[in-house]
Amino acid sequence: MAKGDHIYIWKNGNTYTHHGIDCGDGTVIHYDGQRICLVSKTAFAEGKTIHVKEYGKCDADEIVVQRAKTRLGEDKYWAPSNNCEHFAYYCKTGNHKSEQVNRVAAAGGGALAGGAISFGTKVAIKAAVETAKNSINPISKVLINVGIKQAPTVAGRVAGGIAGVGGLVSGIATDLVVGKILEDDENFSEHEREARKNGRDVGKIGAIAGGLAGGAAALIVGGGAAIAVGVAAPAVLGIGAALGVYHFGKENKNSKVIQGALHYLDAPYTFNMHFNK
Missing domain, CATH: 3.90.1720.10 (endopeptidase domain like (from Nostoc punctiforme))
Structure with a gap:
């Protein structure tokens, strides 16, 4: 100091x-x-x-x-x-x-976009995450696994706010929330800016994967939880993976896992979905 x-x-x-x-x-x-x-x-x-x-x-x-x-x-x-x-x-x-105010604003904006449907049960969330992780290409799976494991508690709170009226709206809101929380700033250090960029990129991967996996996971869960899982999936994977990879990048300045995977995914994202009926 x-x-x-x-x-x-x-x-x-x-x-x-x-x-x-x-x-x-x-x-x-x-x-x-x-x-x-x-x-x-x-x-x-x-x-x-x-x-x-x-x-x-x-x-x-x-x-x-x-x-x-x-x-x-x-x-x-x-x-x-x-x-x-x-x-x-x-x-x-x-x-x-104020970064803290930005996070609160992002959560508030997500809540408005999401509406009133609850975040869902733990069973529904687990089904969404597992279905998505088991269905996407290996590189995307690495990114989402790292993100979800590293994601801070705030990821769940913000994601809960945007899980509302449908997977598509939830996915769009997820991009807006991630973009607000991890927005770029020329005053930040280069390492901070790179970690934020990686987080934003992974957030898109997670939101897309969550949107595609939500329907299949909902079929597995069934009942009232099916609605929750279809809606919540983009938020869980998008925000969770984005914030997780951001924090992982901040703590691991020389991490080759994230950088290598993102380099591989510079081409348009491809998700090979193979759901078991």
Whole structure:
């Protein structure tokens, strides 16, 4: 950590992050939920591990800290448009942005697109995932397996919001949700941008596979769960695989599994569906 760094900690059981700007002298400027104030780094950390957000393009450290200091005492906190992450991102780049707000917006947009049908039972979800994984080409299967295993809990929550009026609508909404959560930003590091691109690409694979597999899985499950499985499949595989591969890519900078598979799939996606009746 150094002067001008955008730093953050995980709070409330790692469900959200709190952000600030490192002044380089043992102090941090942050929005404490009421006003922008200067605190010790120890007070900011609250006993938790401090992380540094990587940037590919940002302003000089002196400018970053000066921006933070000019806003000391501000008391215009508003979670949707002026929270601690907006503040730290503004100090680094001169623009307002919050990844956490983007995720909430994506979930809300997905819920509107999806309607009121519930996400479905665990049996239905398992059937959708297994049917899709067993029916697509081997390279796509590798990507989806990696994604689903690595997917954070938020994948399920967001996917649940968009599982609504039908597989087609759900698949389209999945693309919109993934695109919002993993949108590109020139201020991010090259590694972050590459991980996001891989996530978006795999999200499309998962959504298509889920849409094709949903009908077959619904036949296997039958009953009331059949509707849920057909609707939920694109969301489960699309969002789950996208976020999973994104996090996998962030943690494994030299991963050849994802890069090699995506290179193979630069050509139009082909899904060889062989369902057992």
